[in-house]
Amino acid sequence: MRLHVIIAAVCWCGLVDSRKIRGISSSYKRFYRERKSFLCIDGSKVIPFEQVNDDYCDCEDGSDEPGTSACPRGRFYCTNLGFRPHYIPSSRVNDGICDCCDASDEYNSHAHCQNTCWNLGQRERAYVEGQMRTLDEGLQLKQQLIEEGVLLWREKQSQLRELQQAAEDLQIKLEDHRKRKHEADRRKEQTLKALEAGDGGLRRQNSTVTGIFKLLDSNKDGSLTVDEVQAKVALVHDEERVLSEDEAVALLGGGHQMDLTKFQHTLWDILTKGDSVKIKDTPGAPGSPAGEDPHLKAVDRAAEWEATNLKKVEEAYETVNMEISDLQKKLALDYGTDWEFLFLNSQCYKLKVYEKWGMWAGTPKNQYSQMVYENGEPCWQGGSRSTTVTLTCGTETALRSVKEPSKCQYIMDFQTPVACQPVLKQRGIHSEL
Known part of the structure; x- marks a missing residue:
């Protein structure tokens, strides 16, 4: 009889121990040490310890029923040895569906659950190890990209300094060419004024008038006729077309012939302007460089040369400044603390x-x-x-x-x-x- 009592006592202790541990994580076991009373974890109530896991909810926070489905707010802890432990709602305990991979939530149901934690853990570990390998490779590649980014950053900084120096040099050239262009224009203006002023200028003008008159006077009889005007004068915008008789008469001042004196005050002025008619294929015609004073032609060529050079320098200066602006915008972006994102630029x-x-x-x-x-x-x-x-x-x-x-x-x-x-x-x- 004494032996039976001892065995019964051992079995009862086993039941109590199983009841208080089921559904509890190791960090919460200190709250469930067997004693005469149990304090709800939220501190709201003290109950006899035998009421823990008795399938009746006494605590508002459900802490007295961690291993049953009695409390609506209760949680059951899946130990899941070999895999990730986690909590499930206590309503899923003994509901015939295996929620814990170690089957601990279906300890008193008809469900036949297999312990799948080891297989799940193997897959989880393989995935994590794969992630670690990816991380190792990624960090190595990142270090390479950081080194490339630093080199590229320094290269762009050096390029910016070179462009800025080039811009400074071009600005000096630009100022110099502007002065030279201004000086060439001034000399050309002074030459024109000198040619137009004084007896020398008048003789040059008369000489030019006489030369053009003789050029148009094909038969050298001292007068220009309609036929001679049609043969030597053409429209500026339609050089191939022969002037009509009426057009030639109009150029001759309404008559059919013209002497040197009348030519100087009528047709010569029209030819000099060069906006409507000109002398056909004649290098020495008024308005063309070959027909002007040699000194004037020289200063005119110099002015054109300086204008061309100035334009080239202005274009180069503008191009360099555009490149500087574009590079500064790129360098102003945030490419990370170590310029690691610089390689993505323009990709x-x-x-x-x-x-x-x-x-x-x-x-x-x-x-x-x-x-x-x-x-x-x-x-x-x-x-x-x-x-x-x-x-x-x-x-x-x-x-x-x-x-x-x-x-x-x-x-x-x-x-x-x-x-x-x-x-x-x-x-x-x-x-x-």
């Missing part, structure tokens, strides 16, 4: 978007984990399109997915080695796996 990954760069929009701990593009094309019956790009760690740089969770608001997953963070590796694999 295209086959995704056509119209949004403009907005900002880095990651968390305070990792500012460069997200990019925002704003002010895109107007959306139908809505605002402008925008895109948020989330950067994830990977060994390749590629666009992985594009989603539109709300109208004209896009979310993209962009994988790149520069998104790999060393801090991720410190977490390692969960100690309970």
